[in-house]
Amino acid sequence: MYLALAAVVAGTVLGAADLGRMLAVRYPSHVQGFGRAGLVAVGGVILALVLVTHFRNQLYSKKIALWLDVLTIHPENHRANWMLASYLDTLGETEAAIEFAETSIRSKPTTQVFGDLAASHSLKGDHATATRFFEEAAKHPSCRKQAKAQLAFLARSRGDLITARQLESESALLEQDPPWPDPYLDMVVTLQAGNRGAQRRIALLERDGKYAEALEASFEVLALKRTSQALTGVGINLARLRRYQEAIPFLAEAVQVDPNDSNAHYTLALVLFTQWEISVAGGPVGADAASGFRQVIEHSKKTLALKPDHARACLFWGLAHKHLGENAEAIAPLRRGLSVEPQMFDLHLALGQVLAATGDTNGAKASLATAKQLRPADPRPDTELSRIK
Secondary structure (H helix, E strand, O other): OHHHHHHHHHHHHHHHHHHHHHHHHHOOOOOOOHHHHHHHHHHHHHHHHHHHHHHHHHHHHHHHHHHHHHHHHOOOOHHHHHHHHHHHHHOOOHHHHHHHHHHHHHHOOOHHHHHHHHHHHHHOOOHHHHHHHHHHHOOOOOOHHHHHHHHHHHHHHOOOHHHHHHHHHHHHHOOOOOOOOOHHHHHHHHHOOHHHHHHHHHHHHHHOOOHHHHHHHHHHHHHHOOOHHHHHHHHHHHHHOOOHHHHHHHHHHHHHHOOOOHHHHHHHHHHHHHHHHHHHOOOOOOHHHHHHHHHHHHHHHHHHHHOOOOHHHHHHHHHHHHHOOOHHHHHHHHHHHHHHOOOOHHHHHHHHHHHHHOOOHHHHHHHHHHHHHHOOOOOHHHHHHHHOO
């Protein structure tokens, strides 16, 4: 740290000296004595910065010692571990910061710990370290979905659109982040018998990100009776393991077993969309992909016939039309989705894109501006707005 500061001091002083010489040559009557006075002033400022940094580090060292004392009494104290992670990260001790952040998130699962650390690095332009913190957060069941969404944003920021789409798809396949685990309740659930107990055990495995084990348990439930719920459970866990080709037949069977199961239709639409969006990856849509997107539209419509307020089914319906180049046809389902969930970022973004493609410049700008307000850090609304003439 001090070596870096020394480099800054040297660079600033040399730069000030060069500036002084340039001004002295150009304006000799106005800058007599500037060089020495300027160097003294700049040197004073740099010295002050060095001293402030030194005293700040000393203060942090004292605070670290105090919080370590707390941990000797309460090793799992959430706030103590959080503060230690923050102080150590500021001092450049990333490895130690991650260790304390891990302990903090175990006692109180929330992305705020890793999120704060990641956000500070992201603002500094250090996306690699920010990505690392969110990857750590994604390992925890109570903040996996949020962390995956943030990783997708960082991937887009660095121009890695394929990874961004993969992470967005993974986030979409996940249920909403569950509340903090209750060890007592978890133990009680493991003692339950019958189909209900099996379903709850599968839900616990899914919550903990143990999708391979959840898939195995789902197959056991399916072996007892091939219900639409059991078939959907197998399909969604195959998809979470990125085994989309294997997942689709189970989901297709689920909607045949019970044509009135809105969740089965929606899950099939979601997995089909995820598979083909990743497959085309922004490239041309071939015959197979076009057929896949047509099926997304079909099952999204069936979902909405059974559950008219399903905003995400509206989203995939509209996005499927967008991938097929049918931008005008995408507008109605996207607007329908917004009538249900007017604060959904993805709906506003997609609507802005298709309105721009159909020539409705004012409508596109309004939708994209709303998307930007809903998620200011996401670069996509600005990117789309810059393309509108």
